[in-house]
Amino acid sequence: MREFNTSNFTPQDKIVGVNNKFGNTGIKNQQGSTVVLYDTLPVDGRNEFRFFEGSSQRNFPFSNTGSDGNKLGVGSSMIIARAYLSVVKFDEETNKWQHPSPIDGSAITDIYNVAEFGFELANSTILKQYAGLDFQAEFNKTANHENQVVLQWDTQLNIPPLLEFVATWRVQNGLPAQSNLYLRLTIEGTGAIIAPRTTF
Amino acid sequence: MREIITNRFTAQNKNIAVNDRFGNAGIKKQQGSSVLKYDTLPLDGRTTLNFFEGAAARNFPFSNCGSDGNKLGVGNTLVVERLYLTILVLDDVGILGNIDPISNAPDGTIEMGELNLSIANSTVLKNFPVLSTVPYFNYSSGTINEVVYELDTNIVIPPLLEYIMQLRLPAYNAVDYKDIYLRLTIEGSGSLIAPRTTF
Numbered sequence: 001m002r003e004f005n006t007s008n009f010t011p012q013d014k015i016v017g018v019n020n021k022f023g024n025t026g027i028k029n030q031q032g033s034t035v036v037l038y039d040t041l042p043v044d045g046r047n048e049f050r051f052f053e054g055s056s057q058r059n060f061p062f063s064n065t066g067s068d069g070n071k072l073g074v075g076s077s078m079i080i081a082r083a084y085l086s087v088v089k090f091d092e093e094t095n096k097w098q099h100p101s102p103i104d105g106s107a108i109t110d111i112y113n114v115a116e117f118g119f120e121l122a123n124s125t126i127l128k129q130y131a132g133l134d135f136q137a138e139f140n141k142t143a144n145h146e147n148q149v150v151l152q153w154d155t156q157l158n159i160p161p162l163l164e165f166v167a168t169w170r171v172q173n174g175l176p177a178q179s180n181l182y183l184r185l186t187i188e189g190t191g192a193i194i195a196p197r198t199t200f
Numbered sequence: 201m202r203e204i205i206t207n208r209f210t211a212q213n214k215n216i217a218v219n220d221r222f223g224n225a226g227i228k229k230q231q232g233s234s235v236l237k238y239d240t241l242p243l244d245g246r247t248t249l250n251f252f253e254g255a256a257a258r259n260f261p262f263s264n265c266g267s268d269g270n271k272l273g274v275g276n277t278l279v280v281e282r283l284y285l286t287i288l289v290l291d292d293v294g295i296l297g298n299i300d301p302i303s304n305a306p307d308g309t310i311e312m313g314e315l316n317l318s319i320a321n322s323t324v325l326k327n328f329p330v331l332s333t334v335p336y337f338n339y340s341s342g343t344i345n346e347v348v349y350e351l352d353t354n355i356v357i358p359p360l361l362e363y364i365m366q367l368r369l370p371a372y373n374a375v376d377y378k379d380i381y382l383r384l385t386i387e388g389s390g391s392l393i394a395p396r397t398t399f
Contacts, residue, residue, distance in 0.1 A: 011352070032353040036328050061312040061370045064327035081352065084337045088308070097308035097370060102336045142339075150339040186329060186337065190352040193326050 011079040011156055011190040018158040019077055027077055027161075027192055035078040035191030039063045039167075040088060040184040043108055045177040049169040051185040061097075062182070072161045075194025080119070080157045082142075083187045084150040085135060085169070090180045100184070102149040104136050108178065116170045122163040127153075132169065156189065211279040211354050211389040218356040219277060227277055227359075227391055235278040235390030239263045239365075240288065240296070240383040243310075245374030251365040251384040261296050262381075272359045275393025280317070280355040280386045282340075284333060284348045285310065285367075288381045296381065301347045303334055309372040310382065316368070320361040325351070330367070354388065 012032060019027040039051040040062040056069030072078060087108065089098045103109060115132030118125060135151050137143045142152040159165050167185055212232060219227040239251040240262040256269030272278060287305050289298040302310040311334055317325035333349040335341045340350035357363050365384055 031322065031324055033325055033355070034328065034352040035326070036332055038329050038331075060314065060368065064314055064329060066327070079352075082339050086331060086337060088312070094307075096306075096372070096376075097312050099303055099305075099308040100311050100331055100334070100337075144342050145335070145344050147336050147344050148338070148341065149336055152339060184331075186332060188332060188339075188352075193323065195322060 011081060014156060014158055015077050015079055015190065015192060019160050022160050024077075024160060026075070029195075029197070030075045030077075030192040031195035033191055033193050034188070035076070035193070036186060036188040037065055037078070038184055038186040039065065040182045043087075043175065043178045043181045043183055045175060047171050047173050047175060049171075049183055049185075051167040051169065053166045070164050070166060072159055072163075073194060074161055075196075076161050076192060078159050078187075078191030079189040080153065080159065080187045081189030082150050082152045083117075083135075083167075083185065086149075086184045086186070088182045088184055090182075092180055102137075102147070103183075104149070108175065108181070108183070114172045116168075118168040118170070119157065120164075120166045120168070121157070121159060122165075126157050132171075211281060214354055215277050215279050215356055215389060215391065219358050222358050224358060227275070229394075229396070230275045230277075230391040231394035233390055233392045234387070235276070235392070236385060236387040237265060237278065238383055238385040239265065240381045242290075243287075243372075243374070243377035243380050243382055245372070245377075247369045247371060249367040249369070249382065251367065253364045270362050270364060272357055272361075272363075273393060274359055275395075276359050276391060278357045278386070278390040279388040280351060280357060281388030282348050282350050283315075283365075283384065283386045285330060286347075286383045286385070288383055290379045290381060301334075301345070302330070302382075303347075305380070306376040307372065309369055313367050313369045315384075316366045317355065317363065318366070319355075319357055319363045324355050 016028045039055045041049050052070035055063040055065040056067050086100045088100045117130040119127035133139050135149050216228045239255045241249045252270035255263045255265035285302050287300050288296050290296050311331050313330040315328040333347050335344050
């Protein structure tokens, strides 16, 4: 059994507080929601995956950032409460998407044990050299069961609108290229989406 | 088992507050309840499934929306706290059964999908990836088999406003999904009308 004790200061409070400091005082009037963003990059031999960078070029089902790319739109905001990585594969022979899987146990397991995760927001590093091993269920303090690979952060990070964000996943040299194999990063948490209260 | 202690602003508080802002001040006098809505659609090759839209035309066991369809009746509300997807198979004699999680579907099409919830033409949940409900990647699952996803922000559906949950899928082969149906369930606190007068 795992227990969370939350303080009176909620993720929603943090969104409103951070945005207020940026002069974005209208955020409290937008639609509260659960915001989940993902981006998918090919396993093509690169040793640094820069998720969300240039994601406006990638459409469904590779990314859900849309034309905003690696910025949240006006009136949108999110708290990064959790993240996970998954491996997706499109089977060209059968022309089907295979069931996505965690990295552990997949064809690219090795990158798990040696990777580092980072997060940059508006040219500032806000999560630095975080060991990729922490995502793996055995070493994941927030895993509820033996196969859960979602990592919940100790400090929830806020992404205000219109600021560029990039998540980095650094692996060792020599990761072999794999045909039609992709690595997907998903970040999720409380957020806001624009809700104009007027007619256009 | 997992326990979450939340702050003092409960789902019930939010339900009453949102309805008050709509001028629906009587909601706090209705019967508090757990409300669950589901709708079931065939995976017949379409890549956009609009759950709850037209649900008034679907009866048990395909949907529990009844004649209200994709609106809650007067005095009824729902706070969407959780959601999950399941696949079912319709057999030759018209029995809907063989319930399975989406990870047992013929391929990964459903897990690659995205959900959108709109209420009264406003999007309140946007491009939510279905993959986050799969137990490996579902932060709120307590076991390797649990596919229920708890939303971070509870979303209130007031009465008499149309709600639609749209699922977008990549292209797939309908032959692989013959007789397979997909069910979406949303659930949470809510209210049921409880008239305290004679008509």
